[in-house]
Amino acid sequence: MDSYELLKKDILKAVEQFHKIPKDEVIRVISHLDADGISAASLIVKLLNTEDRKYSLSIVQQIKPDTLANLAKEPYDFFIFTDLGSGALSTIEKEFAGKKVIILDHHDPEKKGVESKDISFVNPHKFGIDGGKEVAGAGMAYLFASAADKRMEEFAHVAIIGAMGDMQEKGSFERINKEILEKAIEKKKIKVIRGLRMFGAQTRPLYKILEYTTDPYIPGVSGSESGSIQFLQQVGINPKNGTGWKKVKDLTKEEMQKLVTGVILTRFNEENPEDVLGNVYLLEEENEGSPTRDAKEFATLLNACGRMDKASLGIGACLGDIKLKKKAIATMGHYRKEIVSSLRWYEANADSELIIQGDSYMIINAQDSIRPTIIGTLASILSKSNNFTKQFIMSLAQLADGTTKVSLRMQGIHKDIDLKDLMMKMTTGIEDCEAGGHANAAGALMPTDVEQKFIENAKLVLAKASMEEIV
Ligand SMILES: [Mn+2]
Incomplete structure (x- = not known):
């Protein structure tokens, strides 16, 4: 059987598990905050409405071990995760033991599979299919939903919107995305000009x-x-x-x-x-x-x-x-408007201690002046402006729950620098802090009261990283 057939089989197994959920059970749905995650959630919501199911939905920016532990404590026995979950398989296995979980995702998974029969983990990477190019989270939700209920084919276009959001269209679509697009065209939902x-x-x-x-x-x-x-x-x-x-x-x-x-x-x-x-x-x-x-x-x-x-x-x-x-x-x-006012905030505070300018880096500490979901966009706009020459740009913003979210990005290509490594160094010795990411983008979450200590660490680590690169 080729990889696409294996994926299809895996989806059918998940559908089978879905159909076993008793009609009076409330299904807990969790999806990702970006365009792809929202498209994926829409498809699941439509499926559940069509099948007259009860559900409770949350859209989250990321799933921390905390979030998962709290979800598992909720009074539900059936969970569907879309456009996330693959990076937290072990935690899900541990926290959701005894509950039925369906994961429909396309991100690079932490591992290839799960032991538990209660978890249906569906991901193209399991079969060597590139989930970065060929199908997005919304596409996975669509394949699942349309296999569960053929009427869902009327919503193939929503999967294409999701794939667009994840930038999977590179002049045209590849394989699975292409097949979904053809369905959307057949259903007269999309025309390509x-x-x-x-x-x-x-x-x-x-x-x-x-x-x-x-x-x-x-x-x-x-x-x-x-x-x-x-x-x-x-x-x-x-x-x-x-x-x-x-x-x-x-x-x-x-x-x-x-x-x-x-x-x-x-x-x-x-x-x-x-x-x-x-x-x-x-x-x-x-x-x-x-x-x-x-x-x-x-x-x-x-x-x-x-x-x-x-x-x-x-x-x-x-x-x-x-x-x-x-x-x-x-x-x-x-x-x-909020992006414009975040730029105004930046200009007004450019000379304050909230904007730290090093030789090779800029740190923006927005505290609670800018939404944590917007600060990344501000950082990216600033780094694209013509007179920005710093190698690193780091931003901090406070969440409502007393934690601070950090994000670290880099300008240009520096093969020898791994931002995740740098983030790990910066957060060494910072209590109750979670850090993660990959070579080109890293982040952390920490209690707001250790923010200053972290910033002091970060200054040293960032200065050292650019020095080492010059040598
Ligand atoms: Mn996605």
Whole structure:
């Protein structure tokens, strides 16, 4: 049997376990906070609604051993985890002994399998299928849900939104994602068109799309508002539409042709000048000009809902609830405002002791001024700005429960530096602290009262790491 058949068999086994759950039992569902996790949760929620099941849902940013221990203490006997769980298999085995658990995930697992018959652990990596490329958490939830109930095939497009959120579309989709896409096309939920490979085509003014695009990069236009407006005028497109700004959907066929030719000509010295067109995935039932029309923008909307603690609005949007969709779109606006105000906070505090500038690093200690789900975005925006030259960027933000969340990122590629190792060094001797991650991204969680001690450690470790690299 090939790996895909083995995965299918594994999914059917999980479905069998699911169907054994007595109808009056409440099923506890836990999913991940990002766009993929919210899409996955939507599919499970739809399945449970369709099958007239009772459930209780939580969306979490990560699962710490603590979280799992507390979940296991809740009065439920049946659990479904989506888009997470693979990294905590041993803890789940230990904490959930005697309970029935289904894990539908695509992350690199801690180990290949579980001993217990009570746990259905479904993950493509078990069979050598790359869960980073071929299928996302929402895809795994979809395969499970559609195997459990064929009516769920009407929601194949939700799995594609999830895969978009996890950046699995690289010009096209691979294998499992591709099969799911074909189903969504067959069900007339998605149509794939050739279009400008630029973000925001449905919602942003054309000149803004050109200004913000970095991939594809347009010399003299990317990053420049005036350059972008000038470019449009040069190729013979009026950037304005009466009193407002023209959007991609307002372009005539002729203007679109002018735009594409103009972009290619301006990119003449780039590696692949013609690389400006790509697949665009449009949700057929969504209105033109809505952020839910383009699957990539839809994923961004879900991400914003998750980070603003409004995942349920994202789920409503995925399932086509018009009222919730409206609220989700409004939440997107609030999210943008919050990012802008976090940038303002940064500027206002740039010279305070909350922003620590070392030779090779910057530490942002936002305390409780910035949401822990937003601080990562702030750090990433700052590190992408032109005048940022530091090698490391670390951010801290306080959670409501008296803990501080730390995240560490690196600029550029440094093969000899492992951020997880650095994080382990920084947290040595810090009590009640959990640290983890991988070579390119690491994080930690600690009681807020040891924050200062940690920062002192971190300064030494980061300074030393960049010194060693120079040597
Ligand atoms: Mn995922």
